Amino acid sequence: MASNGLPKIETQKLEEEICHDDSVAPVKAQTVDELHSLQLKKSGPNTPIIQQTAFGAEAADKNKQQLQSISASLASLTRETGPKVVKGDPAKQPETPKVVHASQQHQQTPAFGNITDSALKFTHILYNLSPAELYEQAIQYEKGSFITSSGALATLSGAKTGRSPRDKRVVKDDTTSEELWWGKGSPNIEMDEQTFLVNRERAVDYLCSLEKVFVNDQFLNWDPNNKLKVRIVSARAYHSLFMHNMCIRPTPEELENFGAPDFTIYNAGKFPCNRYTHYMTSSTSIDLNLARREMVILGTQYAGEMKKGLFSVMHYLMPKRQILSLHSGCNMGKDGDVALFFGLSGTGKTTLSTDHNRYLIGDDEHCWSGHGVSNIEGGCYAKCIDLSREKEPDIWNAIKFGTVLENVVFDEHTREVDYTDKSVTENTRAAYPIEYIPNAKIPCVGPHPKNVILLACDAFGVLPPVSKLNLAQTMYHFISGYTALVAGTEEGIKEPTATFSACFGAAFIMLHPTRYAAMLAEKMQKHGATAWLVNTGWSGGSYGTGSRIKLAYTRKIIDAIHSGELLNANYTKTEVFGLEIPTELGGVPSEILDPVNAWPDKGAYKETLLKLGGLFRKNFEVFTNYKIGADNNLTEEILAAGPNF
Ligand SMILES: Nc1ncnc2c1ncn2[C@@H]1O[C@H](COP(=O)(O)OP(=O)(O)O)[C@@H](O)[C@H]1O
Ligand SMILES: C=C(OP(=O)(O)O)C(=O)O
Ligand SMILES: [Ca+2]
């Protein structure tokens, strides 16, 4: 017996007897640092995150031009040069970087009196980072960023979980005072050029004071003749990833040749405006300067401000080119039949345009030009409250790696999202690239629309689930832009509140609503489009007594519009609103088609119907003086197309 411990184990040399030798060569590194340096492969020559000049003189030159353009964007208006900018994460660049200023040519030591600490520091630029890189930045540096179980990036947008329309201002100058819609009902609250510059300086100084800023260079509008180059400068990886998803993503070649942007957003996020600044009514300010082609965001981190701010810009630029900008979703059938879905927030544009049997062109912002429709964006922004895999599988499956999930609540261990949880906000959102929807139509363009669907979520429960509109009614309802949501599920809220938002997007239009309405009428007539009013809201009673129309029924209605079945149905006319409603429709219970039949209390129905009619009438008063089209005939017809009682 061996006296000194356990017997030695003999390892047999089996040679040919084992299946194969699966041992691998050791790593090709002498140190741990060297090992880590092997992990990251250099990006290819046309991936525009190159920092070195190792890819030839031309690439180096383009890289330098890009940096100069960014430095110029970030330049103060009162100092001579832009900040010293350098690409890349400061945490990964210990050595002194190469300096790039906006005006490289006369780079001398500035006069003593001129020098400030900010002139001595570098502003690191994280330029068009990939989603993976942005995830890492967000998780490492932005509190409230987590990877959920499906791979999406959960973020918190801070104190603001929705847009701030009362803090959105537009510079009123000689041109815009003539061109834009100002006054009652208009979303354009004025500010002067000087105040804009004060806020711009504040945002730029804040951004330049940071160790690093994110810069996205991207496109808007899939129509190649009318695309816009946009630059978004922001303080958070969350904002950069959001815009990466929502705008059109350039190819490496397009990015290399990007040049100067057509429009720039300075998003200072949580950094507030100075409340002693003229015009400021809160700590939040979203400022649009059309002449300078710039937008400044102070005091809100809600990412939707950027998306919808750019939409406003399109609502100004496109009509100048006879192109109609639309707050609508858009999809296309197998035979090329295009449908538009107009509607205010929460009425179903995203839900109903995302249709497994049709090609998705876009969920929210489109242009209708002489050639057809084009999506303005490169992504979708879906509401997620009560999202279910069964009812909305395509949206559910789009919430994966790369998707930004705003303000959702999830299990702290499994990171599984609870879509019913409204603890942070009811306005939980997912922003994903459009190609995350399996049948997205890329490029996102299509022929002239065949059907124009106006969505209203009527919490009064008196509008029919579907009605066919004539042209005058279409204009009447388009200009009215009605919906009535329930303010929330908080206790005490029994009454739905009617919202009227001209062109189903008054917060974003820049010209008078009748300008867009006239263009819509002209285009619909020219291309023979049929319009429909679809109530995605209540039936059988108002909110509280009735119930929301089943999504499955609304989908059946929409299917029948697309297929042409509904066009050939039998119709009767409703009282008060004079809407043409089908008497029968396969898959939808006939008793809900005429809302009066669905209400047990007919008296209450009539009372509610008249109440809503009154609200419509009151809202339309401001539009009665405006002329639509060349003569007054259409205007008269439109007025007559409203409720009669
Ligand atoms: N009958 C219905 N039609 C459309 N949406 C419905 C219906 N019933 C419930 N919903 C819900 O209403 C919401 C519509 O929101 P969304 O499609 O994001 O609107 P929008 O894009 O117009 O802001 C979704 O959460 C959807 O699930
Ligand atoms: C993002 C928005 O759009 P919607 O709710 O229409 O999807 C919004 O209005 O801020
Ligand atoms: Ca939407």
Ligand SMILES: [Mn+2]
């Ligand atoms: Mn929208």
